[in-house]
Amino acid sequence: MALVFGRDAVLEQAWGSLVGCDPVLLTGPAGIGKSALWRALVDRAHQTGWTVLACAPAESESALAFAALADLLQPVGHQVAGLPAPQRAAVEAALLTSTVDATVDERALAAATRSLLATAAAGDRRVLVAVDDAPWLDPASERALKYALRRAPQVAILVSARGDDTVPAPLELHRLAGRMRRIDVEPLGVGALHHVLRDRLDVTLGRPLLARIVRDSGGNPLLVMELARAVLRLPRLPSPGEDLPFSATMSKVLAETVGALPTESRDAIRLAALLSVARLRDLRAAGVDLGDLDAAEDARLLTVAESAVHFSHPLYAAAVRADIPAGLRRRLHRRLADVVPDPDERARQLAACVVEPEEAVAAELEASAERQRRRGAPQIAAGLYEQAARLTPARPAGTRGRRRLAAARCRYDSGDYGPAAEAAEQVAEAGDGDLRAQALLLRAEVAWSADEPLSVAAETAERALAATPDPASAAAGRIHAYLSLFQDSPESARRHAEAACAFLAGPPPEDVELLSGSLLQLFFNEVRGGRPPRLELLDRALALEGERPSWLGGTVPAIWWRAVDEHDKARARLTSMLEQAVALGDEPAQHELLSHLGETELVAGHYDAAARTIAEARDLGEQLGTGLVGETWLAGLLDAHRGEVRRARQVAEAGLRRAETVDDPWARRIHLALSAFTALSDGRTADAAGAYRALAAEADATGLAEPLSQRFEPDWIEACAAVGDLDTAHHVLDRLVVRHERLPRPWTTLALARSRALLAAVRGEDAARAVGSLEEARSAVPAHVLPLDRARCLLVAGVVHRRARRRRAARTALEGAAAEFAAIGALAFERRARAELARIGGRTPSAPELTPTEERVALLAARGRTNRVIADELFISPKTVEANLARVYQKLGISSRAELGAAMARRAGNNP
Incomplete structure (x- = not known):
């Protein structure tokens, strides 16, 4: 075990934190003894039987891609063979254990690092991840470790770094699980430094001289050793009270040594x-x-x-x-x-x-940069490309710009968006032709990825297209493909997708992945613009993509299947893509897929699954630093369905304010829809009708004839009927008829029947025929496809029967609706159904039945179990416990946990 002197208390403090899985950060100035402490703790972990994954990078190695990671993963190298194929290939290529000259997917390597840590932690031995002198980590290793440590299971983490509490923690230790313990390594006293000198230099100094050296060095062990060496080189030792005859600065003393x-x-x-x-x-x-x-x-x-x-x-x-x-x-x-x-x-x-431009040297630097880029080290590659550009002669023209553009691309790939945007703009300004077009396209990509206003990405890509020498080339096709993504207008996006497909088609196809994505964008935007769906485009794209969906439009099939209520197919597509993204460590893709999966579960009426997935998307979005727009909106929509209308309204209002500030049309549309729905749920029907009118105007102005993910017409009709605006209601019904005739789907079938029955009742007509059509439509849609929409049909049937004074039929329909709403957790609609029941009068409706889950949750809660204990016992989340209890309170007519015991006792007495 490494010997340390005067550090016993610090060692025990650090070891205690490591045992408790709290990250430990050793800080202090250079030479203070951080590395000695680090080595002592690593030795103790070895002796205790822990698995130790350690690296101690040096300044000279910070330009060597994955040098630190290779050292750290060496003890678990035998586990690489068991990794998923993308992760295994990334590890082998990055750590140069493979003979295949493949490009390293940096995200897959980060995911592989996490997998290796998880596998090690799953064994019987504790795991310590230890990094000495963290600031000298090469960027590629640092990025992989940051990713892995944020997601790894419980492992002990020990890091040393120069600095103090004003310096940010390396490897983002403050964001990890557990409470980071920052230990500032203090100077040593005379006694401890006496032992240091005797152990390291085999030197013993008199106490007065040693005390003077300790005073001048500030107790820094490294400086004490160098001052002792300097003193021993003097012709005579300083006398008592005599100052040391040299400056006690680290740089000067080391230089003298x-x-x-x-x-x-x-x-x-x-x-x-x-x-x-x-x-x-x-x-x-x-x-x-x-x-x-x-x-x-x-x-x-x-x-x-x-x-x-x-x-x-x-x-x-x-x-x-x-x-x-x-x-x-x-x-x-x-x-x-x-x-x-x-x-x-x-x-x-x-x-x-080399100090002057020299093409031979620049070419070698460029080749080195390309090797680093292929190894998955874009930050190191960027620096090498920039050095190559500086050493590139002015002639031939364009070579310097090409190298600068490659550096900018590497900055972008490493997530360094600001420098990437600046460099791309500089290359575009200085270059022309294809080089200018490529630089402008990169600038547009940065704008898209960095959440700049959509107009910036679209306008910059249009400038790139204008700069392309051949407007009918594959290069132009690539720009058109991006523009199909950057355009909010369906017609503009369709035109660009069509051009991309034409210019990329080949033969052979210029870029199969981009062509597949362009076909999906063409299909998607034709439908959004109101054209009949050309399913052959979808089939061709799916055939082209093979096993890896295109980043450009990979979610389009799932959006389409969700829009036509084929939720199982949408879920399978998204789940498969999510598994690939996890294997590759592609967090932005995971974030997008989790959001789409959450929306799919919400539309399918699976609220618990939607809540879990949306929460995952939000957590990942916070880590990525996204604006959290989509997942916050989804959480608000889920709240509205579950009866948390006030919270949903706050989300809608905040989202609309943000959309106006940054001029984001998509965000404005989704938050207008949420605002209208919460108003309708809250009984503010006039506000709901106004918000739906604004939403329709936004969609029409964009040319959005078929907003696939928005189903607002039946709710708009309901709001208009409630305020007596029957002219608008019939106009909206015509709009819904057009959507249904263009693209019949289960939801449009139910929505039309529901809306016609409601309007017939409002007009005072005999609604028997409309209710019959409503029952036929409900029977035509399987119960598992749209449980909320089917229950809403029962609610409308009950309202129509009540207005026609058919009390028994109304009661049957409304009780059925309330039960179905309760079964899926749609508390807001369940309240409306029970309110309608209360308006019927006559006999009191029978006590609503509790679902099996609600029954188990209620019984455990009545026995005094906490939500956490109930969750553990039933293998559900605490939030699911809360949601079930809220429904139980509503059904039993109580308002608190204190009333639950008596209510359940009464219930047991009534049900012997």
Whole structure:
């Protein structure tokens, strides 16, 4: 076990947190002893029998993609074979264990890292993930670790980093499960430092001199050791009360330590410090006699291992580099470039020794950047592309711009949207033709991904299209494909999708994935614009996509199937895509798919499943930093159906304010629909009618003849009928008839029958025929397809019968409606059904039946169980417990848990 002095209390504090799975962050200035503490804790975990996944990156390795991750995952490398295929391929390519030259999917690698941690944590041994000197993590490793640690099961996490509590925690430790324990490593006292010097340098100083060194060093162990070395090099030791004859600054003292080495040793360690990894073979090739490293090793500045040289502390390597004159440094870089076999290391060495543009060097840097990009390290690749661009001569024209654009693309791929947008704009401004078109298209992609106003993405892509030299080329087809996504108007989007399909079709197809997505966009926007659905387009796209749906329109089939009430097919499509996205670690795709899946479950009347999925989408959206627009709206719509009308109204109002601020037509439409629905549910029928009128105007202005996900006409008719605006109600009925004739679906069948029966009753007509049609429509739709819509048909039938004074028929229909609403958890509609029952008069309706789940929840709650205990016992969520209790209170006519025991006792007495 590593020896540490004067740190017993800190060690126990840190170990206790690790045992409790609270992340531990060791912080403090350079040389204070963080690494010693880190090593001691890692050793203790090893001795305790934990699985330890550790890495200790150095500054020189921060440009080596996945260097840290390879070290960290080495103990679980045997588990790679059991990973899903995309994850396995990513790990093998990134860590260079595969001979296949494949492009690494960075997201799949992050998901693989998480899977490996989860598999390790599922065993009998505790798992410790330990990172020393986290700021020197290479960007690719850092991104994979951030992703994995946020989603990993309970593992102990230990990280060290320079800084204090004003510096953000590395690896986003503050966002992880558990309470992060930040331990500021304090200076050591004289007694502890006496032991440090004796252990590390085999030196014993008198206490007065040691106290003076400790005072001047501030108790920093590394600086104490270097000051002690400096003192021992003096011709005589300072007398009591005499100041030390040199400055006690870290950089100066380290420089003096390096300067005290023999010339041949200093030259040797300079070459070692300039290498990313100081391999002995490379040092020998550069002319280093390994014996020249002995003096530096004797001084404890470095260790010569079997195959490489390792500096004892990063500050030693930094001090060596700082001591090299600029001209000599360039010559040493050239010397190393001539001998290192690794092409990426050669490119870095060349870049450091060239000051004027030189195409040969720029080309090697570009090749290195491409290798890093393919390895899934876009941040490192971006820096190399930028270096290549700086060293590119002005001629031939366009080469520099192409390299700058590649750097911008890598910035975008790594999520660095601001620099990517700025670089793309600069390339577009300086370039022309195809280069300008590509730069503008990238700028449009950034706008889309960064949630800028939709108009920015659309207008920028239009400029890209105008700059394309050949408007009928495959390059133009790619831009048209993007524009089909960026356009809100169905007609504009349709025209662009049609052009994309024409220009990408081949033969052979220029880009199969983009062509598949363009076909889906064409199908989707033709339907939205009111044209008959061409199912052959959908079939062709599905045949083209193979096993991996297109990012451009992969959700379109699910949206279509949901719109025509084929919920099982929509759910299967979304679930399959979600499984792929999880395997690939594609979080933005997971977020979108969870939102669509939540909406599908909501439309299908599966409110508990919808609640779980929407909550997952919201949680992931918060992590990704999205605007949370869609998932918040869905949560509000679910609240409205479940009877939480006030909360839903707040969501609608906030969403409309935001939509006006950023001019987002889609957000305005969905929140107008929510606002209208909550008003209708709340009895504010005039407000509902006004909101539905505004929603229809928005859709018509956009050319949205068939808003697939919005089914507002029957509710608009109901609102108009309630306020006596029968002219508008009949106009809306005509609108609904057109939607049904264009595309008959179960929901339009039920909606038409429901609306006609309601209007017949309002006009005072004999509604028997309309009610008969309503019953026929309800019978034609299976109970599992649209349970809410079918129950609403019963509600309308009950209202019509009540108005015709057919009390028995009204009671039967309304009681049936209330029971069906209760079964799916549609509390708002259940209240309306019971209110209508109360208006009938006569005998009191029988006590409503509790569902089996409601019965079990109520009995446990009546016995004093908490919601958490009930949830655990019944294997449901606490929110589901709350929802069931709310329905139980409503059905039993009580308002609190305190009344539940007596109510259940009465119920038992009435049901022997």
